[in-house]
Amino acid sequence: MGRRVRTTANSRSTRLRGWRRMANAIWRAPSDPQIYGILEVEARPLLDFIQLCRGRGQHITPTHLVGRALGHALAQVPALNMRLVGGRAIPRSSVDVFFITALGEGSELSGVKVQAIDRKSAAAVALELDHESQQLRAGKGAGLERAKALMDRLPEPALRVGLRLVAWAAGERAWDLPLLGVTATPFGSAMVSSVGMFGLPVGFAPLVWLYRVPIIVVAGEIRDQPVAIDGRVEVRPVLPITASVDHRYVDGPQLGQALTAFRAYLEAPLAFESAP
Numbered sequence: 001m002g003r004r005v006r007t008t009a010n011s012r013s014t015r016l017r018g019w020r021r022m023a024n025a026i027w028r029a030p031s032d033p034q035i036y037g038i039l040e041v042e043a044r045p046l047l048d049f050i051q052l053c054r055g056r057g058q059h060i061t062p063t064h065l066v067g068r069a070l071g072h073a074l075a076q077v078p079a080l081n082m083r084l085v086g087g088r089a090i091p092r093s094s095v096d097v098f099f100i101t102a103l104g105e106g107s108e109l110s111g112v113k114v115q116a117i118d119r120k121s122a123a124a125v126a127l128e129l130d131h132e133s134q135q136l137r138a139g140k141g142a143g144l145e146r147a148k149a150l151m152d153r154l155p156e157p158a159l160r161v162g163l164r165l166v167a168w169a170a171g172e173r174a175w176d177l178p179l180l181g182v183t184a185t186p187f188g189s190a191m192v193s194s195v196g197m198f199g200l201p202v203g204f205a206p207l208v209w210l211y212r213v214p215i216i217v218v219a220g221e222i223r224d225q226p227v228a229i230d231g232r233v234e235v236r237p238v239l240p241i242t243a244s245v246d247h248r249y250v251d252g253p254q255l256g257q258a259l260t261a262f263r264a265y266l267e268a269p270l271a272f273e274s275a276p
Helices: 018-026 044-055 062-076 120-135 144-152 156-171 251-268
Strands: 036-040 082-085 088-091 097-103 106-113 192-194 215-219 221-228 232-246
Touching: 018 215, 036 044, 036 251, 044 062, 044 120, 044 232, 044 251, 062 097, 062 120, 062 232, 082 120, 082 156, 097 120, 097 232, 144 156, 192 221
Parallel strands: 097 192, 192 215
Antiparallel strands: 036 232, 082 088, 097 106, 215 232, 221 232
């Protein structure tokens, strides 16, 4: 005969009550594939490069360089530069990075997709972003702004359906939707944002299903911090950078390769950029 397992008083099931019962009703079992990470980079090489560029009239910011570094990493690790369609991973035709832009004194968010960013200089990226951002602020931006205007007119139930249809068609299937003003893969290969401009030292961005990208990188505020250098403590400017990564696209080894390439650019931007 099989052994009967005794149930002690401490192992008996109990009915959930109070907050635990509410929490169980509010949330489902975890199914989120996101990986979160934070990297602190000594910012002196970035600041020196920015000063060099601005001396030649080129308006470069840390966010521009973080976007260029991300483009470099995606080019070095093609496993991250993919679209997931059903059970297949499809390579993207180019490395495109979407820069999130604040409009209306920060009350509205939009953005600009820089295509083939791995083949452009930081100065070219800065010029393109400056021009496109001015167009957006002047209400002349095309693309996503037209889609947002159309979506604003929809009631909320229809809006949810519309967003999922657009994400599936443009983001997953990479179809152009000219009637909506949405191009294929509107959010590119990855996304970059910044909270440093708002005085926040660090912040994470959520990976939303709408974006269909494997990674979002957020640049924080550069601040002086104590750093260990050759066994002694020195005060150096440090740039905190966070990343939210979709585990479905990439595993640890690929993430390590991307981090190496990303960090290499930020630690010596002049090695990857022609001198201004």
